[in-house]
Amino acid sequence: MPRPRRYSWLRILLLVLAALVATVVPLPDLLEPARPNFVALTVLWLCLASLRATGLAVAWGAGLAEDALHGMLLGQHALALVVIAYIALKLRFRIRVFPALHQSTVVLGLLALHEFILFWIDGLSGHALTGWSRWLGVVVGAACWPLVSALYGRLALRP
Amino acid sequence: MPPIQDQDSRPLLLRGPSLGLRLAVFALLSVVLMVADQRQQYMPVVRSALAAAAYPLVWLVDAPFAAFATAREALRTRAALEAENARLEADNLALSLKLMRFYALEKENTRLRAARAGSARVAERFVVAEILSVDLDPFRQRVLVDKGSSDGVHVAQAALDARGIFGQVTRVGPVTAEIIMISDPDHSIPVQVNRTGVRTIAVGTGRPAELRLPYLPRNADVEAGDLIVTSGLGGVFPPGYPVATVARIRRDPAEPLLAVDAVPTAELDRDPEILLVWFDNRIVEPAQEAAAVPAAAAEPPAAPVGGD
Numbered sequence: 138m139p140r141p142r143r144y145s146w147l148r149i150l151l152l153v154l155a156a157l158v159a160t161v162v163p164l165p166d167l168l169e170p171a172r173p174n175f176v177a178l179t180v181l182w183l184c185l186a187s188l189r190a191t192g193l194a195v196a197w198g199a200g201l202a203e204d205a206l207h208g209m210l211l212g213q214h215a216l217a218l219v220v221i222a223y224i225a226l227k228l229r230f231r232i233r234v235f236p237a238l239h240q241s242t243v244v245l246g247l248l249a250l251h252e253f254i255l256f257w258i259d260g261l262s263g264h265a266l267t268g269w270s271r272w273l274g275v276v277v278g279a280a281c282w283p284l285v286s287a288l289y290g291r292l293a294l295r296p
Numbered sequence: 297m298p299p300i301q302d303q304d305s306r307p308l309l310l311r312g313p314s315l316g317l318r319l320a321v322f323a324l325l326s327v328v329l330m331v332a333d334q335r336q337q338y339m340p341v342v343r344s345a346l347a348a349a350a351y352p353l354v355w356l357v358d359a360p361f362a363a364f365a366t367a368r369e370a371l372r373t374r375a376a377l378e379a380e381n382a383r384l385e386a387d388n389l390a391l392s393l394k395l396m397r398f399y400a401l402e403k404e405n406t407r408l409r410a411a412r413a414g415s416a417r418v419a420e421r422f423v424v425a426e427i428l429s430v431d432l433d434p435f436r437q438r439v440l441v442d443k444g445s446s447d448g449v450h451v452a453q454a455a456l457d458a459r460g461i462f463g464q465v466t467r468v469g470p471v472t473a474e475i476i477m478i479s480d481p482d483h484s485i486p487v488q489v490n491r492t493g494v495r496t497i498a499v500g501t502g503r504p505a506e507l508r509l510p511y512l513p514r515n516a517d518v519e520a521g522d523l524i525v526t527s528g529l530g531g532v533f534p535p536g537y538p539v540a541t542v543a544r545i546r547r548d549p550a551e552p553l554l555a556v557d558a559v560p561t562a563e564l565d566r567d568p569e570i571l572l573v574w575f576d577n578r579i580v581e582p583a584q585e586a587a588a589v590p591a592a593a594a595e596p597p598a599a600p601v602g603g604d
Binding site: 154157158161162164166169170172194196197200201202205206207208212213215216220226227258262264268271 | 315318319322325326328329330333334339342343346347349350353354356357430432433434435438440466467481482565
């Protein structure tokens with residue numbers, strides 16, 4: 138995890154937009170269920186690595202954009218992202234000093250909570266999806282965390 | 297690991313309202329939005345605006361795939377084009393032959409229906425919509441197409457491909473529309489078995505190559521290979537268009553209902569483009585029958601039937 142800094146709004150916006158694009162780029166059918174939620178990963182990274190105390194607003198905006206893009210119930214991803222962003226912000230000083238593998242476990246927990254909130258709202262709104270495959274993306278996302286974290290660190294440190 | 301020292305000395309989280317309060321506000325906002333969206337009172341306008349706002353992103357994702365398709369089209373060899381041309385000509389001939397009989401049958405059908413004061417309800421107008429290369433959700437069978445309310449597309453409009461029913465429109469933006477396929481687990485379509493006329497409902501499974509017919513009684517006359525067509529009940533889909541062919545029937549003596557699997561005739565996962573159709577979906581009331589008889593009688597061949 139790089140030294141936390143104050144990233145410009147433009148950079149945050151570009152990161153979130155890139156993550157949104159990554160959630161809709163077509164993948165082969167076999168890989169599709171394993172696609173990690175890049176928006177959640179990006180929001181978590183921003184919460185941990187950015188000095189701006191605006192993680193919640195970014196998370197909510199990104200979630201709303203994801204809902205609009207995917208045609209989901211409006212506010213569903215927004216709520217899930219705001220909740221995990223809150224936890225990440227609360228624990229940021231602790232999580233930041235964890236070694237990479239340890240961080241991945243925390244991210245696994247947060248992504249699972251994110252997916253569970255989505256799952257719960259799906260059920261409440263009458264579109265329940267009870268298959269196990271939706272949890273695959275959570276595991277893949279947590280496994281990707283060291284990679285994503287290093288990549289974003291590199292990208293973000295560039296002047 | 298050295299302790300992290302922030303160079304910025306301003307407090308991080310204590311500017312403005314506390315983190316907990318902000319969480320509460322955002323969560324409440326989300327819940328309000330979800331409830332409003334679920335009730336669908338004011339949301340179509342908001343939805344349409346959001347779809348318009350999301351379009352640049354969709355375009356960005358779709359553009360490389362569209363460009364690749366265009367490039368492949370432009371770089372095809374003469375031999376491949378000639379072969380395709382020959383194939384299409386042969387197809388055209390076969391279709392023309394079928395069409396000759398179809399015209400006669402359609403005329404006869406219209407006459408008979410006029411005599412019974414029923415509307416023919418065939419697709420009258422259609423627009424070709426291209427499916428955008430965007431993955432909306434791997435667990436739901438939905439696609440985005442490049443036609444929207446500016447082309448007159450409306451919610452609950454039927455979508456077909458060259459082989460059968462594809463799905464229906466669920467959301468409309470200014471230049472895009474979201475289509476739910478017949479294979480989505482949330483989708484059901486009223487159908488009938490073409491051979492026997494048995495009516496039932498086909499439900500999506502979440503897999504593009506499979507539908508289920510879970511409501512057929514054990515003694516229903518249905519066989520593997522039967523064509524399932526739309527029944528036109530519900531008014532969303534025009535009647536008589538192919539939906540699926542029956543693949544497997546499991547008769548469990550302990551169950552009162554059959555377990556029937558069917559394979560959609562439309563190529564749900566391979567179509568590059570689909571047709572959005574408009575048709576006259578007036579439901580004919582029995583009271584109109586008397587009024588329509590003189591109109592039918594005006595057409596000479598129908599007169600004997602109409603006067604019957």
